[in-house]
Amino acid sequence: MIDKLEMFIALAKQKHFGHAAEECRVTQPTLSAAIKQLEDFLGVKLVRRGSRFQGLTPEGMRVLDWARRIVSDARAMQEEMHAARHGLTGDVRIAVIPTALTMVKDLTAPFCERHPDIRFTILARSSIEILSLVVDLKVDVGITYLDNEPLGKMTSVPLYSEHYHFVTMEGGPFAERKSVTWKEASSVPLCLLTQDMQNRRIIDKHLEDAGVTAAPTLESDSIIALFSHIRSGRWSGIMPSKLVEAFAPLPSLRSLPIDAPDVAHTVGIIANFREPYTPVIAALLQQAKAISAFDPAHR
Missing domain, CATH: 3.40.190.10 (Periplasmic binding protein-like II)
Structure with a gap:
């Protein structure tokens, strides 16, 4: 039963029988048969079928909650018994x-x-x-x-509060200042994380609150890529202070707290x-x- 529930969870996630079968490392007919056996056991339809996966039924959505709970409990029981013997x-x-x-x-x-x-x-x-x-x-x-x-x-x-710093190189914008405002930070060429990252959405919101719109000339989902572009001297960035601390040994890097207002998440x-x-x-x-x-x- 646990293996069938795991296949059902994979199908709900992948929304595709073939992809779910690949995730579970079984053939597609094996996965389809397991879902059908689960439906027969419960006496309800779990999946809307056509030429392809069309979503879960209302009963399927409820069973998904139970499946996650049961699979999680089974794993917890196995781990607890193993930990009792082996640490x-x-x-x-x-x-x-x-x-x-x-x-x-x-x-x-x-x-x-x-x-x-x-x-x-x-x-x-x-x-x-x-x-x-x-x-x-x-x-x-x-x-x-x-x-x-x-x-x-x-x-x-x-774990900690995330505060924000304006990061630039020696000789770059505002490098000799002790702090900058959100509005000032938006006035120079910026490199920022891509918009699918919550950090970027947070930064966009604080810039909007300051009456400006984020308009970075470079975006990346890689922190390393952002710091390497800041080091070129062409771009500046807005980074969490804890992250900047890890790169503090970089020569000529300047990190200025952003105030007016100082915000934290x-x-x-x-x-x-x-x-x-x-x-x-x-x-x-x-x-x-x-x-x-x-x-x-x-x-």
Whole structure:
């Protein structure tokens, strides 16, 4: 039954029988038969079929919620029994917004000290992709913004507040200043993240609040690409201060806080809301609380 539910979850995500079969590493007839057997078992139609996948029925949408819960519970039970005998082991998948990639080590390094048999895979993804990956059980946890766009039924632990800096090179615009305004930052050639990134949507909103429109002459979904273009001297950027700290050793880099107003957004870890959590996710959430800048011990 669990394997059939996993195939159903994959179909709901991929919206295509062939693609879902590839994800589950089975043939398309095998997946189609599993979905039909699931429908026969439950006595309802789950999928609207035609020449191709046409969506889930209302009953299918409800079963999808149950399927995610049951599959998650089954995995949690397996992990808990394994952890009871061997301690925490295995692979942990974390999807992270690009602007938070440099801080993930603050979570993973102390975690690996306590649990040396854990292996991490870190994926850079947009906030929308992260939410989907967590919901669909494709990653264990995500690190994303907590307070800007709705997260749904998620457990979250705030990690730090994201503030924004104007980044340029020595001799570049406003390089000799101590700070700049949002309006001033918009007046020079900018390179920014692409609009599918929540960081970009946040920046666009604050520029709009300042009465200007973001008009970057270069966009990228790569932080490395943005910093390399800033280093050319042709562009400046607007970056989270924590991210800039990681690149602070770059010679001649200038980072100025953006005030008028100084704004902040909360970045944190998210996981599917459930009780009990798998041992690994419970330990990750506990580690997140230990390093959180919002914890009184870290203020």
